[in-house]
Amino acid sequence: MYISIDIGGTHTRVARGEKDQISQRTDFPTQDFPETLQKIKTSVLNLSSNKQIDGIGVSVVGPLNFVEKRLLRPTHLPNWEGVEIKKELESALGRQVFIAHDAATSGYGEWKYGAGKGSNPLLYYTISTGIGIGLIVDGKIFHGVYNIEAGHQILDKTGPLCPCGQHGDLDIFLSGKEVEKRTGKSSKELEGSETWDEMIDRLAIGITNSILHYSPEKVVVGGAQTHNQPLFYPPLERAVAQYLKHTPIVPILPSQFRDNSGLIGAFALAEDKVA
Numbered sequence: 655m656y657i658s659i660d661i662g663g664t665h666t667r668v669a670r671g672e673k674d675q676i677s678q679r680t681d682f683p684t685q686d687f688p689e690t691l692q693k694i695k696t697s698v699l700n701l702s703s704n705k706q707i708d709g710i711g712v713s714v715v716g717p718l719n720f721v722e723k724r725l726l727r728p729t730h731l732p733n734w735e736g737v738e739i740k741k742e743l744e745s746a747l748g749r750q751v752f753i754a755h756d757a758a759t760s761g762y763g764e765w766k767y768g769a770g771k772g773s774n775p776l777l778y779y780t781i782s783t784g785i786g787i788g789l790i791v792d793g794k795i796f797h798g799v800y801n802i803e804a805g806h807q808i809l810d811k812t813g814p815l816c817p818c819g820q821h822g823d824l825d826i827f828l829s830g831k832e833v834e835k836r837t838g839k840s841s842k843e844l845e846g847s848e849t850w851d852e853m854i855d856r857l858a859i860g861i862t863n864s865i866l867h868y869s870p871e872k873v874v875v876g877g878a879q880t881h882n883q884p885l886f887y888p889p890l891e892r893a894v895a896q897y898l899k900h901t902p903i904v905p906i907l908p909s910q911f912r913d914n915s916g917l918i919g920a921f922a923l924a925e926d927k928v929a
């Protein structure tokens with residue numbers, strides 16, 4: 655039995671299970687670090703209920719200095735700046751944890767068990783509280799020093815200011831929280847509207863840029879804002895096909911594990927003892 659922990663900008667989820675199966679999970683709002691750490695500890699104890707734990711995998715929101723396993727200043731969790739996340743979790747849980755950036759972890763889960771199984775390279779995009787990117791090359795997560803942060807690629811230098819400090823990047827145009835602040839509507843309420851079309855168009859430019867950078871075999875797109883599949887994927891694929899002229903388009907697929915991709919990916923990190 656494995657434990658996975660998915661620390662997101664809005665919610666933290668803890669689950670037990672293995673491979674692509676979750677047998678039980680719990681979910682709570684992500685608060686400041688000490689409160690969240692305490693809740694993670696309690697959840698792990700409750701979920702394991704004295705059974706043998708084979709490994710713990712952790713998916714954490716970025717930006718993350720992967721080399722030092724230390725958070726920089728997460729755009730949507732500014733109070734978590736500087737947290738030495740691996741060290742803190744290992745000390746609280748009393749054992750080794752395998753940790754990676756959240757989008758990279760989700761991408762790894764989709765590469766190992768899901769929609770991008772075996773693709774080389776696999777590019778993963780999550781459209782949720784923020785925009786995250788994962789890249790799996792030769793079956794391994796490409797971490798870089800700070801992971802790929804193409805969610806903050808600049809699309810329009812005169813655009814609105816992102817909490818990360820840049821103007822007009824993909825994240826500020828698309829992130830659920832920011833769009834809600836700007837329009838007063840949730841992304842669910844915006845589905846199919848003119849604003850929605852603009853968001854799909856921005857995303858298509860971002861994904862086209864990433865395809866040109868990384869030459870993936872497949873692109874898997876997941877996250878809370880992709881739930882309405884007929885309104886999301888066909889227009890996105892059409893828009894990418896319109897922008898991408900230099901190479902043929904590659905398949906753009908919905909994530910198989912949806913909200914659970916971070917948890918499944920974290921099982922995979924622990925199973926393979928990677929990160």
Ligand SMILES: [Zn+2]
Pocket residue numbers: 805806816817818819820823825826
């Ligand atoms: Zn940004």
